[in-house]
Amino acid sequence: MRRFMALLLVSAGVLATCPPVAVAGSGTVIRRTSYGIPHVLAADYRGVGQGLGYAFAEDNACVMADIVVTLSAERSRWFGPDNLASDLYYQRVNQSTVVERHLAGVSKQARDLVRGYVAGFNRYLAQAAQPCGGAKWVRPITEIDVWRRVHQVAGLTGSEGFQDAIVSAQPPGVPTPAAAPVSRPEQRPGSNGIALGRQATAAGTGMVLGNPHFDWDDSWRFYQHHLTIPGELNVSGAGLFGVPVVNIGHNDRLGWTHTASEAQTMTLSKLTLVPGDPTSYVVDGETHRMIAEQVTVSGTTRTLYRTPDGPVVEDTRALQWTDTTAYVLRDANHGNLRVIDQWLAIARARSVPDLHKALVRHQALPWVNTIASDATGTAYYSDVQVVPHVTDDQRARCGTAADIGLVVLDGSRADCGWGTDSDAVTPGRFGPSRLPSLVRHDHVSNMNDSPWLANPAAPLTGYPSIVGDVGTERSARTRMGLDMIGSNTFTLSTLEATMFGNRNLTAEQGRAAVVAMCQANQTLPASDGSPVDVRAACSALAAWPGTGDTGEGSRGAYFWRSFIVLTGRPGTKLWQVPFDRADPVHTPRGINAGDPGVQRAFADAVRAFATAGVAVDVPLDAVQQYEGIPIHGCRGPEGCFNVISAQGPPRPSSKIPHGSSFVMAVELTKNGPRMSSMLIYGQSADPASPHHTDQARLYAKKQWVKGEFTEREIAHNPDLTVRRLR
Structure with a gap:
């Protein structure tokens, strides 16, 4: 092992706040700086893996334990039958041994890193008193558990988004729970x-x-x-x-x-089935049988089907399994x-x-x-x-008419x-x-x-x-x-x-025109033709500065969000200047406030807020919160860079399901990096942790965490604590 520089001489498992001194030897040192950020120093990959696994477990052991339950196909056992689809999906993946088979292509360094991560995580688990409240589903993790997580991440926008479609795919006439629509992440990354x-x-x-x-x-x-x-x-x-x-x-x-x-990292193949045999298909005139796999979870056994390319998938819309047709998913990240x-x-x-x-x-x-x-x-x-x-050329020769936003190829031809x-x-x-x-x-x-x-x-x-x-x-x-970058x-x-300017492109392009329109029309017709009083909403937009900032000045921002969504309906001509390929950065532009579809969208938004019992001038503080902390930002379709995809409108929820998460601004100078960061929801998912909301409070004030990279910077952090793992 290499000999360390700047290790901290503390006993195993003992915290210290003393400055670093040079020592020789092996082991792992975890230095935590402000906001609980761990800096792991070790002599090799196994050592840094151990330090990271231990630090992560200190903050998020219960989340990792829950991830392991999911990937082990044990959610039904611990959390009830509503988890059957998830368990069937992961049990099928595990039975295939895809993870075990592809480990041969992984380097020794990567294997050592994972091995150390597992050791560090389990070391913390063994020392913790009643982790996760003594929940019986919490257990030491294994290397295969971590590699299954790696595989899950690799397939996030592929097979992972088709879990229901895979486990519900059954031949015509076979009774099974109703096929679910094609399942994708609630919010695409x-x-x-x-x-x-x-x-x-x-x-x-x-x-x-x-x-x-x-x-x-x-x-x-x-x-x-x-x-x-x-x-x-x-x-x-x-x-x-x-x-x-x-x-x-x-x-x-x-x-x-x-x-x-x-x-697109996956494709679908449209199979031509053998008449009278919906589990056999034809390629270049030759008949092939699908591979039937028995998958058992919590006493439920289901037969799932695949071909050498991947699993058969089904939904109730474009991908129905009929007497003549079935669809197979091929994921380029399978085994990655x-x-x-x-x-x-x-x-x-x-x-x-x-x-x-x-x-x-x-x-x-x-x-x-x-x-x-x-x-x-x-x-x-x-x-x-x-x-x-x-x-x-292949898409032109082999593409099919299934309109689901994915490449669907003709599976009856080998050249496809x-x-x-x-x-x-x-x-x-x-x-x-x-x-x-x-x-x-x-x-x-x-x-x-x-x-x-x-x-x-x-x-x-x-x-x-x-x-x-x-x-x-x-x-x-x-x-x-692109406008933010400009020529600055x-x-x-x-x-x-x-980054935190919270500009809103659609508001910049058209708020003034929309306000002028509604000020000239105290009532506007809704989609059903009935008149709607729009004065309160108009006043809110007139006072709103047109950003995603919180505070009293945000009244009107939530209403604008709802209005912009409704302008996307067919028949609405939103923009005065249409898209021009010769000027793609600046077109389309200029909201066409005189368009009847735009005016109906405004009236329908007002009515929707009234139906939901939400004031049209509700401030963002009331509808975008993390543990009671106001969160600034707005949605991407509005033209917002700092995305916060809060629920609604007009049905607000304090939960933020998606949006800006880890934000990093770094300058690479000849003298080393200068970095500022913000992990908005904090290092820990545990509400009892001091690092669950500490950065959210900074974010609310648009304050950044100064990055510490060199040994000197780490040593001088005022909140420094140190742990040595031997």
Whole structure:
């Protein structure tokens, strides 16, 4: 083992607040700085894994235990029969041994990291008194539990979103619970990412703004941490619960973030069935039988079906299993455990060229773009990830008419299966050379639209359409993000201010016109033709400044949100200036307040608020809260960058299901990184923890947490505590 520098001489399991001193030896040291952020120092991957697992368990042992119950297909046993669909899905995955079989492709470093993580988590569990209130479903975790979590994360926007459709798929005539609609995450993972090069920063450095939009539910939260192996690894940022790496973060020379990619990572195949035998299908005239699998959970046995490509899926709409047709899901991330090695390689990259090489070498990112910058002031965008090899020609030859927003191929022809590229790390995928990337010295960004306008001055084209489109209207959030970047020259403080400026593009484009319209019309016709008094709503919008800030000035923001949703109905001509491909950043624009559809939407919004018993001037503070703390921000479709997807309107709820989560602004200077961060919902999902709401209170005041990266910075933190694990 390597010998440590700057370890803290404290006994195992004993906390201290003394300054660090140099010692030699092995073990793991966990330094916690303000807001409970752990900085783990160890001699090897197993050691940093142990420290991270222990620290994470201190904050979130019960959440991880719950995740393990889910992945072990034991929810029905502990939490009742309503969990049967989940258990059938995960039991099928576990019976397939897909995780065990693909561990052979994982590096020793990744295996050691997970092994240490498990040891650290279980060490805390063994020391804790009555963890999770003594719940019987809490048990020590295993390495397979963690790898199952890794596999779950890799498949989040693929098979994971089709659980009900997989477990309810049954041949015609076989009694089974009613098939569920195609199931996807309640809120698709989204994000904003901006990387600034030396031409866009005052000091000529690189900067990165990371702003993932994720579920705020316990199991999909981020956890902030810093991992150091002297001479090998030094990375700080945040990772999803249960995954022992930094997903979004920085080292001393490079910062990066990810956004959910528009690339489709799965396809469906439409099978032609043998007449009279709905579990047999035909490919190029040859008959094949589906593979029947018996899956048993809590005394319930169900036969599920698959082909070599993947499971049969069914819903009650476009994907019905009939006497002639069935559908099979093929997920490009099935068996993808290499994501741990991919994120470790990113963490070790020291420059944009290093990062690109790491993405090309592993090609294991599951469903995300990468946005990065380095200390030379070089900015980088990439969609090098896992993408099925389905060319545009193949889509034209083999595509079917099923309109569900996914690629559906003709499963009766072998030439409609996935192809492959010679430089693809895994067969059946596009190689990195076919996927878009861009290097700039001004800026790149992505706000979940396709790669086309990563930088409007250098549009990306020529990539396969399964990656995304070209030349189409960008979302209001994308246009807001591009406008925020503009031609500005940023410092770290102006980047922070831009993030929490809470601008609202639709309000900027049309609030004044809408107010003028409703001031001229005290009543407006609703969709059923009846008149609606709109004076109160009009007054609220007239006084509202048009942002997602909280406070008394937010009265009208919630009503605007409801109104904008209703303007999306068919027949409404919302914009005065339509989308123009020659000016995609600034079009469409100008709300057409004189359009009858816009006016009906306004009246219908007023009526909806009255029906719900909610005042049209309700402040955001009353409808966007986390544990009673007002949360600023607004929804992406409004044209808001800082996304907070609160419930409603007009049916408000204090729960925030989705939105900005871990926010990072980092400047990569020649003298090291300067970073500010905000983990809005805190390090711990436990309401009893002091780190459950501490950062939310900062967020409410738009205050950031100053990042501490060097040993000196960590040692001088006023809230420093230290634990040594031998």
